[in-house]
Amino acid sequence: MPPSSDWDLVARAQRGELEAFAEIVRRYERPVVHFCLRMVGSEQDAEDLAQESFIRLHRYLARLTPRASFSTALFGIARNLTLNHLRDARRRGQDRAQPLDQAPLADPAQPPPDAHARLRETELLVTRAIEALAPDHREVLLLRELQGLDYASIAKIVRCRRGTVKSRIARAREQLRLRLAEAGVEWP
Amino acid sequence: MRNEQRAFEELSAYLDGEARRPERVAERLAHDPAYAREAAALRRLSEQVRALPAPAPRPDFVARVLSGAQATLARPARIMVFWKPALALAATVIIVLGAVLYARVPDTAAPVEQPAAAAPVVLARWENDEEIVDALAQLAEAGADLSFFEPVPFAPEPPDESLAATILESVVAAAWDIDAVSPYADARDTEALIESLDATDTNTLRELMGNSANGGRRS
Known part of the structure; x- marks a missing residue:
């Protein structure tokens, strides 16, 4: 049986099928966590933000209509949350962005890395x-x-x-x- | 924009299948070795970004999401009384700038102070965030003053972000959080929307703009 489309799953989730929503989460958990990680730089924060993204998606389920790409809606939520997170971190002076010259580079005295x-x-x-x-x-x-x-x-x-x-x-x-x-x- | 910069931008878009004139980029690639080297470097760069490992979420990720989702459902609606006016406003939607709308408002209405900046008229339905997005983006890029509009439930103080982005987030966030149907849902385009503006919405807009012009906050 072919896998259900995202919007099929959304329609079932809108009817209250929790398993359909769980399938959406399984389908997108990794991409969303990855996006959040590359935005905020911390695995723990990324997972928390991804989790919150899906929770909000669930809350907004009733308002989702299949007129655009499903991932647009999901990543729109994740994007807002990561930006808020970065903004809060900046206010607290916890911006994780580091100058590139602080990244460990190869030591010329060492043998070439494999x-x-x-x-x-x-x-x-x-x-x-x-x-x-x-x-x-x-x-x-x-x-x-x-x-x-x-x-x-x-x-x-x-x-x-x-x-x-x-x-x-x-x-x-x-x-x-x-x-x-x-x-x-x-x-x- | 400098030609060099534009050529780079076109090349970047070409590699994504998004160039405005792909045939021109292809032609230059065929005859300009430096341009072709740049393309190869950009391809390599994309490969390296795409090759970044994606972390595996913890095994209980799905269970935690479902638990959080159900807990959220169990909570009472979180619309605060303070926001009711803002949400009611969002329900009818109105992001309008400039004199064009004012020209459409009956002269019998009480005069209000107008914001200093005159800008193109833009209306958007909260229900259709794409229109809001596009409208505000156009306004922001045109340098329009959007400062009269301040519902902002979720973005209280982002001075380092563009005002348009703040407003936009607020409108869309408010839209997400209310159950309401825009009376303009069937309007086909902005012009149709303008034509369908009713007196209530016009008055709401006036009140909003008047509050802003007086430096007051809605409550």
């Missing part, structure tokens, strides 16, 4: 470079790269024009590339 270690090092540098982006650039980049959403969907989520999404993604990539190049990541 392929696995190089991969881990690149992952860390990419992570740090993403964290160093402004939130409005970070969110569009993540929604594009991690979720594969098109510009129109991203525009709905972040509430701006499609053209703004386009320029923010380009700027995010430009900054990411510059920062990684400064940190010594090799390009083709």
Whole structure:
């Protein structure tokens, strides 16, 4: 039997089928936690924010109508929560973004790292470079790269024009590339 | 925007399948080795971002969500009395700027102070957040002064965020939290919406704008 579509599950959840809602959560838990993690930088906070996103989605179920991509609604909620979280963290002086030069780089005195270690090092540098982006650039980049959403969907989520999404993604990539190049990541 | 910057933006969009004129980008890629190298670097960058490992949520994640969802359902409605006016307003929706609407308001109504900035008219139904989003984004990009509108239940003090974003979040958040049906749900577009504005909504708008112009807060 083919898997139910997201909107089929939503319709069943709207009729009170908790198992249908649980299926939605299982389907999206990992992408939402991943998005939250890359936005806020802490696994614990990311999971809490993802959990709250689904709880709010459940609360809003009655108002969901299948006129747009389901993920637009879900990531819209997650995006709002992560931005609020970042705002609160900034007020408390707990902004996690670190300058890229604080990320551990390879020590030239050490033997060259093996392929696995190089991969881990690149992952860390990419992570740090993403964290160093402004939130409005970070969110569009993540929604594009991690979720594969098109510009129109991203525009709905972040509430701006499609053209703004386009320029923010380009700027995010430009900054990411510059920062990684400064940190010594090799390009083709 | 500089040509170089525009070319980079187009290239970035092209790689996402979103370029305005993909044939132009493709043509340049075929003849400009530096541009092609840039494309290769951007592709590699995307691969590296996409390759970031996604953490696995804890095994009890789904159970915790379901428990939280049910607990939320068990709580009484959380609309506070303080917000009733704001929510009632959101139910009818009205984000209107500028003189065009005023031109449509009957002259017999009491005069009110207008906000300093004149801007395009924009209406949006709370029920359709996409319209609100688009309308406010356009206004913000046009440099419109949106300061007369201050329902803001969930975004009390974000001075470092754009005002439009704050307003938008508030409107949509309010919309999420109320059960109401916009009388304009069937309006096909902004013009139709303007034509269908009734006296009650016009007065609500006047009150809102008057409060703002006087520096007062609704309560």
